[in-house]
Amino acid sequence: MAINRRDFLKYSAGAGLMLSAGASPARAASKSALPPEAVGILYDSTLCIGCKACMVNCKKANSEPGGALFHKETAGQIPFEYPEGKPIYDAPDSLSSKTLCIIKAHRKTDEPQAKELEYDFVKLHCLHCLEPACVAVCPVAALQKQKDTGIVTYNKNRCFGCRYCQVACPFNIPTYEWEKASPSVVKCQLCNHLYAQGRYSACCEFCPTGASIFGKVTDLQEEAKRRLALKPGDTYAYPVKRVDGTERTEKVVAEYVNHIYGLEEAGGTQYLFLAGVNFDKLGFNPRITNQVYPDFTWDYVSHVPALIGTLLVAGTVTRLVTQKMDKKKQEAGKGESET
Numbered sequence: 001m002a003i004n005r006r007d008f009l010k011y012s013a014g015a016g017l018m019l020s021a022g023a024s025p026a027r028a029a030s031k032s033a034l035p036p037e038a039v040g041i042l043y044d045s046t047l048c049i050g051c052k053a054c055m056v057n058c059k060k061a062n063s064e065p066g067g068a069l070f071h072k073e074t075a076g077q078i079p080f081e082y083p084e085g086k087p088i089y090d091a092p093d094s095l096s097s098k099t100l101c102i103i104k105a106h107r108k109t110d111e112p113q114a115k116e117l118e119y120d121f122v123k124l125h126c127l128h129c130l131e132p133a134c135v136a137v138c139p140v141a142a143l144q145k146q147k148d149t150g151i152v153t154y155n156k157n158r159c160f161g162c163r164y165c166q167v168a169c170p171f172n173i174p175t176y177e178w179e180k181a182s183p184s185v186v187k188c189q190l191c192n193h194l195y196a197q198g199r200y201s202a203c204c205e206f207c208p209t210g211a212s213i214f215g216k217v218t219d220l221q222e223e224a225k226r227r228l229a230l231k232p233g234d235t236y237a238y239p240v241k242r243v244d245g246t247e248r249t250e251k252v253v254a255e256y257v258n259h260i261y262g263l264e265e266a267g268g269t270q271y272l273f274l275a276g277v278n279f280d281k282l283g284f285n286p287r288i289t290n291q292v293y294p295d296f297t298w299d300y301v302s303h304v305p306a307l308i309g310t311l312l313v314a315g316t317v318t319r320l321v322t323q324k325m326d327k328k329k330q331e332a333g334k335g336e337s338e339t
């Protein structure tokens with residue numbers, strides 16, 4: 001079997017983890033049921049106009065004090081309101097430590113002479129997998145799947161920076177704060193910090209078209225199935241913001257691809273997608289199967305030479321030592337500047 005760079009890294013990360021944890025590669029395959037209060041998002045690409053209101057409000061919601069991803073430097077600010085001398089326009093083209101949600105545009109045609117520049121959009125962020133590979137490989141349980149809501153959360157105080165989660169995630173979601181002296185992993189946590197205020201995912205709260213809607217996963221699944229049964233050209237009152245809300249917008253039904261992405265992929269996810277074109281045209285990796293990814297990873301791991309794992313464990317230890325030395329240096333520098 002041919003192994004590409006990403007697969008190689010997957011093998012390596014898993015092997016290192018096994019050696020460090022003393023785990024056995026023979027792990028029973030089992031698919032989790034949906035958590036009882038599972039919440040998620042349904043994104044309908046046929047309704048998305050690419051306005052990026054979701055991206056802007058994701059940044060706003062996740063950089064405020066008390067947020068799940070509180071950044072001291074941007075506390076209370078919207079990223080495009082940086083003080084004078086700082087960047088005033090933010091146009092990211094991929095997920096990063098400052099971008100948890102991204103809208104990607106894909107041209108409808110590959111024909112270079114095409115007069116109309118028409119696009120299909122897709123909104124990417126953590127899919128909150130039912131069996132998250134990131135949770136399975138994290139040696140210190142910094143990533144956890146919440147038992148009731150199923151949200152995959154991250155605790156920066158537990159994380160020691162091995163970044164196995166980045167390697168293991170089949171959707172390439174977690175990013176890392178490379179720019180910081182004491183970096184954290186960054187990813188969407190479904191805006192769980194807003195729930196206590198009676199709010200919900202900011203990307204859905206501000207989506208004007210109903211392309212992104214929040215709700216119970218069972219309701220979202222039903223809504224997605226209902227849409228696939230609609231007749232193209234008919235009109236339908238699409239829910240806006242929340243699947244269980246009263247706000248509706250009447251629209252002509254587009255021709256859907258008969259597939260709900262996320263219902264089965266990677267063992268099922270709490271973020272579901274509908275589209276009018278095949279999902280590989282929207283950048284989804286066709287190699288992602290319906291297999292539960294933690295089991296898949298462990299299956300890979302059983303074929304990897306122990307040496308690779310040893311090297312990874314050594315690398316992680318080196319990183320911890322380096323971090324400790326950096327911290328000591330910083331403290332020493334602080335002491336000098338105070339005297």
Ligand code: SF4
Nearest residue numbers: 126127129132134169
């Ligand atoms: S999409 Fe990636 S980061 Fe999100 S829960 Fe799944 S494995 Fe984890």
Ligand code: SF4
Nearest residue numbers: 058101188191201203
């Ligand atoms: S749920 Fe919240 S953190 Fe996740 S993409 Fe939407 S706005 Fe961003």
Ligand code: SF4
Nearest residue numbers: 048049051052054207
């Ligand atoms: S806010 Fe809604 S319509 Fe606008 S880009 Fe985001 S998902 Fe698409």
